[in-house]
Amino acid sequence: MNHETINLEWTELVSASEIEFPTEKKFGIYIWGFNIDNVFLPYYVGIADNIFSRIMEHLNSIISGKYVIYHSDSLKKFREFKKKEVNREKTRGKIYSPNWPRGYITFINERKELQTHIDFMVDSFSFSYATVDQSKISKKELKEIEKICINQIGKENLQNTRSGFSTRFNINHYGESRVVDKMTKQTANKGS
Numbered sequence: 001m002n003h004e005t006i007n008l009e010w011t012e013l014v015s016a017s018e019i020e021f022p023t024e025k026k027f028g029i030y031i032w033g034f035n036i037d038n039v040f041l042p043y044y045v046g047i048a049d050n051i052f053s054r055i056m057e058h059l060n061s062i063i064s065g066k067y068v069i070y071h072s073d074s075l076k077k078f079r080e081f082k083k084k085e086v087n088r089e090k091t092r093g094k095i096y097s098p099n100w101p102r103g104y105i106t107f108i109n110e111r112k113e114l115q116t117h118i119d120f121m122v123d124s125f126s127f128s129y130a131t132v133d134q135s136k137i138s139k140k141e142l143k144e145i146e147k148i149c150i151n152q153i154g155k156e157n158l159q160n161t162r163s164g165f166s167t168r169f170n171i172n173h174y175g176e177s178r179v180v181d182k183m184t185k186q187t188a189n190k191g192s
Contacts, residue, residue, distance in 0.1 A: 003170040006137075006145060008130035010175035013040060016059055016125040019052065026051040027134045029146055031153075031179055032058060032127035036076045040126060040178040043078070043159050047146045049139075051129045062121050065107030065114075068159070069096035072120035079157060090114075128179045144168055152183045 013035065030051050033043035048054035061067045070078050074092045081093035090096075096107065096114055107114070132142060144166035152171070155163045173180040 004168060005170045005172060006132070007172045007174060008132075008145075008149075010128045010130050010173060010179040012176050013126040013128050013178060016122055019055070021052050025049060025053075026129060026131050027142075028129055028131040029142065029149060030055065030127055030129035031149070031182075032125065034075055034121065034124040035126040036124050039076075040182070041076055041078075042153055042157065042179075042182050045146060045150050045153065045158060045160060047139075047142045051131075055127050059122065059125060062125070063118060065096065065104065065111070066098050066100065068094055068098065069114050069117050069121065071095050072117045075117075075121065075124070078159070082159060128176045130175070141168075145171065149183060 008029065010031075015035065027049050028051060029045065029047050031042055031045050032055065034041045044058070046054065058067075062069075068082070070081065071087070071090065071092050071094075074081055074094075078094075081087075084094060086097050087093045087095055090113060095117060096110065097103075098107070132145070137145070147164040147166050148169060148171055150158060150160055150163040151165065171183075173183045
């Protein structure tokens with residue numbers, strides 16, 4: 001089977017406070033996570049017709065209680081806690097998990113206790129993206145590329161709840177080394 005080669009050029013990581021909206025929509029794949037102690041921790045891989053709008057949706061979902069909140073001391077180890085129950089004492093690990101829409105009341109009632117940890121997630125939030133030519137890559141093909149990237153990092157290393165496999169593309173990663181390293185390290189480990 002012939003594999004089509006796709007080159008993804010990842011931008012430098014951008015923090016939430018550094019976002020500058022481009023004048024045109026960016027179509028492609030993105031990765032966001034947290035920059036903690038100068039180490040990028042990937043959290044989620046996705047695709048979008050308008051990457052910057054989608055990134056803002058993710059940030060707003062953290063702030064508004066639509067996403068899992070981890071204790072600030074446990075965020076860099078979120079993989080250890082992602083399948084565990086919420087820590088009701090809120091001393092470590094997963095301290096809030098959305099259960100929409102009924103869980104919204106929980107979020108409202110606990111928001112002051114959660115705020116420090118939400119702020120930490122927002123303050124350490126970073127993302128990178130790689131655009132693709134929409135005239136050459138369809139949305140369906142982009143979904144296949146997303147699956148490959150999720151698998152290259154390892155679904156167990158991300159908060160993503162869905163992934164899959166695609167053997168159609170070979171992907172080369174370039175650009176931001178902290179992203180490229182995450183994409184290629186898992187691939188190299190799987191091959192050894």
